[in-house]
Amino acid sequence: MKTNESTNSVAHMLDTVLELLQLKNDAALSRALEVAPPVISKVRNGVQPLGSTLLVKLHEATGITTKEIKALAGLATQ
Numbered sequence: 001m002k003t004n005e006s007t008n009s010v011a012h013m014l015d016t017v018l019e020l021l022q023l024k025n026d027a028a029l030s031r032a033l034e035v036a037p038p039v040i041s042k043v044r045n046g047v048q049p050l051g052s053t054l055l056v057k058l059h060e061a062t063g064i065t066t067k068e069i070k071a072l073a074g075l076a077t078q
Contacts, residue, residue, distance in 0.1 A: 009074025011044050016072055020062055033057040050075060 014029065023029050026044065030037040035054060042048035050073055059066050070076050 009072070010046065010050060013069060013072035013074075014040065014044050017058060017062055020064075032061055
């Protein structure tokens with residue numbers, strides 16, 4: 001179960017990616033990343049973890065390193 005804080009961090013990361021890619025909403029993001037819209041929704045709401053496939057797709061779309069994406073999402077490891 002995700003905490004509100006980690007869910008908020010993942011949502012913040014997705015919002016940052018939306019801004020960076022100049023997209024209007026999660027549906028546009030799902031098309032850009034070539035994933036089903038429910039995947040973005042589930043990750044945003046903490047129902048599904050940020051998996052490695054989505055992490056790589058985010059990296060490829062933005063150029064942000066996977067380490068930085070995880071940090072933005074509050075998932076950075078020590």
